[in-house]
């Protein structure tokens with residue numbers, strides 16, 4: 001982030017409301033514009049705060065990012081602004097990609113996105129001529145049925161302009177939660193172990209089986225079930241586990257500090273799913289909305305009561321230090337997990353053999369990090385001594401002497417050459433129609449965080465933003481006869497919420513914006529589980545709704 | 551690279567370096583108030599005066615660039631006298647109404663007041679000129695009686711947060727700082743980040759939720775629990791409670807800066823709704839099956855509206871019962887093992903957490919794969 005803040009000459013922010021979602025980084029972007037005169041292009045249907053500082057605001061219709069980006073690349077190519085040397089030396093798949101981009105002349109793109117041709121041209125000129133340019137994106141890019149395709153299109157743009165792997169350039173995804181990066185790095189995903197080692201790779205499985213003492217020999221556990229070694233198929237994502245509770249694929253859940261009732265799409269459906277579970281154990285700090293469906297509640301602790309590490313959005317591993325003892329009888333989360341693990345194993349001792357990391361006998365988070373070091377190449381050299389000494393480590397850190405890697409892909413891409421992908425625009429799954437004429441997009445606000453479990457219990461934040469607000473454009477407000485302090489009813493094919501309207505130019509006519517911080521009016525009552533086929537991320541950013549005055 | 555000496559110590563510094571920064575490099579402290587290394591030099595308070603050989607006037611070192619051959623003195627009887635005079639004047643216009651702001655001992659202003667032998671109680675203004683707590687912002691406390699017009703809040707808001715809430719109003723004796731062109735902070739589009747508080751050297755701007763909390767027993771540097779930027783800060787702990795968050799200038803990502811959630815969103819930690827004992831549903835303790843509750847509920851009619859969680863509760867078997875850890879852990883482990891053994895490992899889903907540490911996530915991954923033998927593990931990165 002500091003290289004972007006200090007070195008980027010152009011900043012392209014798309015699908016990220018940076019000053020509200022990543023406020024301190026958002027402030028750095030503002031300063032890059034104010035103090036260094038960096039050119040800022042914001043592409044967002046909403047007039048987010050950052051647009052005040054932007055050289056250009058491209059207000060594309062929701063769900064038309066690919067058309068927009070292809071159109072910009074068309075213009076970059078038309079003017080010969082592409083980085084020919086970079087493309088020739090470092091990339092492949094160029095010809096096929098060109099064929100696709102040729103289908104996006106500015107007039108057509110303007111029609112799809114609603115952005116005037118002249119603005120497209122201005123944007124292309126900045127992108128084609130000002131270097132280095134950094135691209136920042138967040139959930140506004142991924143939370144679409146074409147999320148993965150959106151991301152690849154941004155990579156195309158940065159390869160085309162030769163901005164990949166350069167200080168002040170690159171594609172910079174901004175991770176939403178404090179440790180999304182770490183949860184992914186640590187194998188909290190259905191397809192990979194730590195450091196993205198694939199579960200379907202036999203070598204990798206052997207490595208983990210040996211380390212964890214898992215034998216391949218099948219074992220009869222029940223009259224009709226045998227259990228084998230490590231599972232060799234990709235597992236279910238959260239967006240598949242939930243419906244699995246209804247169709248009988250999933251029977252029990254162990255949930256650590258997550259609140260699917262607030263954070264998953266189509267809340268009514270999620271309630272049905274959780275309701276159908278045979279058993280749910282929830283490890284949490286508060287009686288969240290999800291706790292109503294749990295069978296067992298185990299009290300864990302907050303960040304102030306624990307030691308450990310978080311990994312930020314730029315792969316920086318940092319210490320979390322215990323400041324106060326756990327409240328009441330609450331216990332360290334790592335201890336609780338280990339207690340459950342060894343109890344399951346205890347009654348089933350034969351299932352695990354000797355292995356250097358087979359046991360669950362940890363005395364501290366530092367012990368656990370030592371095990372992570374042994375099994376996770378990118379974290380091999382990260383330990384508490386180094387972090388305590390104040391070393392600043394961004395993974396990969398392959399050994400204890402390695403200084404870390406602030407910028408990825410400086411010399412080449414992980415897979416050899418960067419591959420251009422030919423990607424076409426696909427419209428969103430649900431589009432406005434006569435019955436549901438508005439587009440609703442969802443997200444968070446500056447003062448709250450995710451399902452609001454913590455921020456709704458923080459007095460200062462509640463006095464700054466104490467109830468859900470739905471953003472409505474003034475022209476729509478007039479048609480709907482809204483006055484100051486009006487409440488609106490927002491209804492989709494799946495549910496309905498009522499919330500206070502905030503009449504503002506932030507949203508364009510025909511669009512409303514709602515958040516999911518408050519259980520009484522959570523946008524996820526309305527959203528749908530239309531998933532990106534690869535990432536399985538739901539399309540939160542486009543839902544067709546109708547809006548009425550209450 | 552100008553070469554100069556400060557108190558007789560030679561040093562080479564890059565062109566444009568101020569005398570103040572050059573002195574810092576030599577480990578020499580010059581008293582300052584309006585200067586802060588993160589902010590553009592202002593040269594307003596003149597506490598940082600030094601003597602430069604060949605110059606008859608004393609110069610403000612924070613605004614004076616080093617030049618070749620300079621000979622600078624940072625301590626002398628004349629300088630001490632001048633600095634004491636400046637502090638006396640500032641103190642004369644300062645009034646502390648005596649509330650426990652928790653920073654009194656430690657503000658930069660009080661440090662220099664004491665250092666130069668002034669008596670903050672006897673030498674301060676006898677009466678307040680302004681109401682204490684004069685802004686309605688819920689997190690920023692404004693007490694203009696303590697303002698010394700160092701201008702740091704104005705620069706912090708503009709140069710760190712990029713919000714331009716504060717400005718200097720009027721000139722001369724009536725000069726004062728003003729938020730939102732007189733309308734106040736929030737109407738002036740303040741984002742309540744607290745940067746102006748963090749940079750204020752007197753406590754004129756303070757953390758409103760912490761007024762009265764006093765001094766901490768200890769500071770613990772840690773990483774924010776909200777977004778992925780990864781800011782670090784110091785939790786101020788007193789009697790086992792977080793009483794405020796303060797900036798830690800060494801924080802790798804954010805330095806002194808934080809956002810409203812990081813700086814003011816910590817009190818959930820002590821919220822009365824915190825879970826402090828394990829709980830299990832009564833049916834689990836009575837050796838009943840969950841299906842019995844479902845049957846009972848079925849008899850009550852509409853299953854659609856009769857959620858297990860509906861109020862009043864559908865069944866006493868679904869009531870929460872607080873238990874000891876052993877009971878809760880044993881039930882949990884038994885249920886997970888039975889489910890696995892009966893329906894197979896892939897009948898269990900593990901939701902790990904983007905809010906938890908790497909170590910905790912690693913263990914969830916190990917539990918799913920080594921213990922349960924499933925790859926059904928995910929978290930809300932997608933959501």
Ligand code: SF4
Pocket residue numbers: 690706707711713714715716735739740741742743744745746747
């Ligand atoms: S709290 Fe932040 S935004 Fe508000 S006035 Fe202070 S520095 Fe500016």
Ligand code: SF4
Pocket residue numbers: 022023024025774775776777778779780781804808809810811812813
């Ligand atoms: S202080 Fe704000 S910007 Fe920094 S990590 Fe916390 S939530 Fe993110």
Ligand code: FES
Pocket residue numbers: 581582583584585592593594595596597598610611612613
């Ligand atoms: S610190 Fe130099 S004039 Fe204030």
